[in-house]
Amino acid sequence: MELRKTTVRQAADAVWKGEITAHQLIEKTLKNCSVLNEGLNIFTYLAGIDAVEQAKAVDQKIKNGEKPPLAGIPVAVKDDLCYGVLPTGLGSPAFSEFISPVTAAAVERLMEAGAVVIGKTNLDDMGQGSTTLSSPNGPTVNPWLAGRTAGSAGAAAVATGVCMLAVESDSGGALRQGASHCGVAGLRPTTGRVSRHGLNAHCSSFARVGITAFSGEDISEVLDLISGFDERDAATAVCREGISEIIKAPGSKDITIGYPVTAFDYLEPELREIFEQARERFAEGGYRIEEVDLGLLREGLLAYYVIAMAEAFSNHARFDGIRFGKTAEADSLEEMYEQSRAEILGREARRRSIFGAFLLSKDNYGRYYRQALKIWEMVRQEFETVFERCDLLMLPAARSLPRSLEGESGFLEGWSEDLYCAPVSLSGMPALTIPAGQVDQLPVGMQLVGPPFSEKMLLAVGSASGSTGK
């Protein structure tokens, strides 16, 4: 079975019918993974025997007459999500052997549904970034073009066909940009839809757990499984009484797509063209297009970084060499903290912690942090206004093509890649990246953003209109 040409539904069906056992499927997947991993640096850990055991358990379930909906489906899990069997590396050399006592809720639910965890995927320094360039394990290579970054290793795992699903975190856009750079689909869900239990968030306000897959159709197969109330994440309380989905059939005049004209001004012409073409395709597909104003993207990006760095400073304070990481031998407590933390946090994580401490200090709280909170609210309102007139909104996912693995570029340049993703994170609304076209043999993705709990509409529209990266 060629996973790249199969949907999740078809693959699980094949396992149900006994055309292939979960065990066979996973053995094959593991072999492919280790081969591909050498060149692409996708995985930090491969599950090996554990994956085989999981697969055997799925086969046993099927023998017992059960029909697990994701029977034998290979899943990659980003290494900031805990899976109690494998180490949870968090993007820090200090955690390479850290076995978490918890397993992330989303991973748990996929496994209950018969999916098999294949391994943990690479990520930036303490999960902070959308490129994997700051990873202590080195960057993940883009499967489309060596020499470029994949953006996210989970997207690379899916794009190469070694895994059919990837569970990934997304704060400022890592999941969405990864999907864009690798030509696959990636969903960042509405705030509170998917439990974040077991996710080491560097930025709690914006970190969400999402799914990357070949297509919107495949994501649709798992969305319900991972959605819903979980007492271990207070934010999911919005789903306690069930989820009121916004559903509209694709391709009808009922759906109005917002087109933020000025937003595309930041793009290079060849990228810009892709979105103009996408607009045309939507119009031809029978959607109503409405030009809307989204004037706060830049401010939103800045506010995102102020808040994200403030929270990272605090969220990562626990990694101080006492409870986590190695306790450095030092003469004083202060020195011990300094030396231990230097071992745990890499350059990018240290930079963000220091900036965060600065932004929250007495003198700067009002000047930066409080202002950022105000912008957050303004951005939220701006998106709400858009959705008063539109059903969904199209935006780029990344500002440029995947970055080169070679050559130093400034960190500010890297952060500015989140221009289209970070403001959506502030809005709290769901966003789906789908392939939109190609430039220089590299895929370019588009974000479809919708009002809260419009994931099913986004997936339906995305499945119907995306040009797949396969």
Added chain:
Amino acid sequence: MKYEVVIGLEVHVEMLTGSKLFCSCPNRFVAEPNVNTCPVCLGFPGALPQLNREALQQALRAAVALNCKVALYSYFDRKNYFYPDMPKGYQISQHYIPLGSNGFLDIEDEKGELKQVGIGRVHIEEDAGKLLHEAGGASGGSSMVDYNRAGGPLIEIVSEPDLRSSGEARRYLEKLKSIMQYAGVSDCKMEEGSLRCDANVSLRIPGDQSFGIKTELKNMNSFRAVEKSLDHDIKRQARILDSGEKVVTQTLRWDEDRQETIVMRGKLEAGDYRCFADPELAPIELTAEEVELARQNLPEMAAERARRFVEQYGLPEYDAGVLTASRCLADYFESCLEHFNKPKEVSNWVMGEFSAHLNNAGLEADQASFTPEDMVELLKMIDEQVISGKIAKEVLEKAFVSGKKPRLVVEEEGLLQISDQSELEAIIDRVISENPDTVESYRGGKGKALGHLVGQVMKATRGKANPQLVNELLVKKINS
């Protein structure tokens, strides 16, 4: 003294709840370290806090019991600083909007008049773990951390700088403790750390509008220590001011052994806690109805209970006041009454002997091994004339200290009252023959002489004789 004393108190109270503030770990003391812990209170990556609704209700009860204005919208902030007893590198607290503010409680001032002491804020926060220092050779020993207490539910109660003497500070604490105990919020045992107090104190010339430079006092383990350390620092500050110098802002630690305050740190080192709203916790939203309900459902407070004791049990006001000063003691009293319904008798024993032993041992009524059942057993023995009142005091003391049942103490010590007539008659005969003069004066009409003779018999029996019987037999013998 020519200065006016200005004191404000910051009190931390451990709330009584089933579980910790943000996780389901049991909220109770265990000796073995790190037993009551879980991924949430140990700060594991990926473990998210959930507010314990019971803790919120307790805090709300505290706020309304202290007459606070309750914020219908408040939230949790993170107070960021590094210390090994804090697993997350920050403490979850309420910095920007406290749950309760602008409250007050009443105390008696130095002249015995009623005085309202303002309460600036009541907020919820989590407890830290405990550092255990191990002394050791050249390396200076090692430190270990016990996180059993980490994430425990606390409220911080900050008074306005309305207290004008160490005595007022003590009475404020006593009143606060009583209110918290009666409201069922906390057992407020300072020695066990369920009530902790820091004090801010400054001096100024009477009539001054602005405050003097204050010092902060810490590490006081009893109300007495609070009073003494305040007195100590007030004198110290007065000496400095008298000499024309300025008090320095600093934090001092009370040293119980040396009975003096010792400088811990200057205020220059005071931290910037970089407080910001905790993004992992939802805001606390209450309705006016919920707050009102909490107010209505407040349990009976000390004054009400004292009134009830007078009405229901016919106790003198004095007794009712003493018994209800501590909720534990009042509970103890009422437990006794359930099985021995003679209120005044019970009151005498609970207020008198029992309280005296509690004070000596530094215990609260519910910590004593001498339970209400034991008290009832003791009182019944007196009632049934198994022992005399005098012997009963001895029994109580022995039972209190040893934890033995009163009846067992009586048996083991051979303290049973002698009511055996023949045994007593032999002693009485001896007393009569040894005291012919006294017997004569009684016969001559001096009633008091009989008392002397009874005393002799009691002495001979080491108090165990049944006094009533002795009386009867003596009269009979002398008159026969």
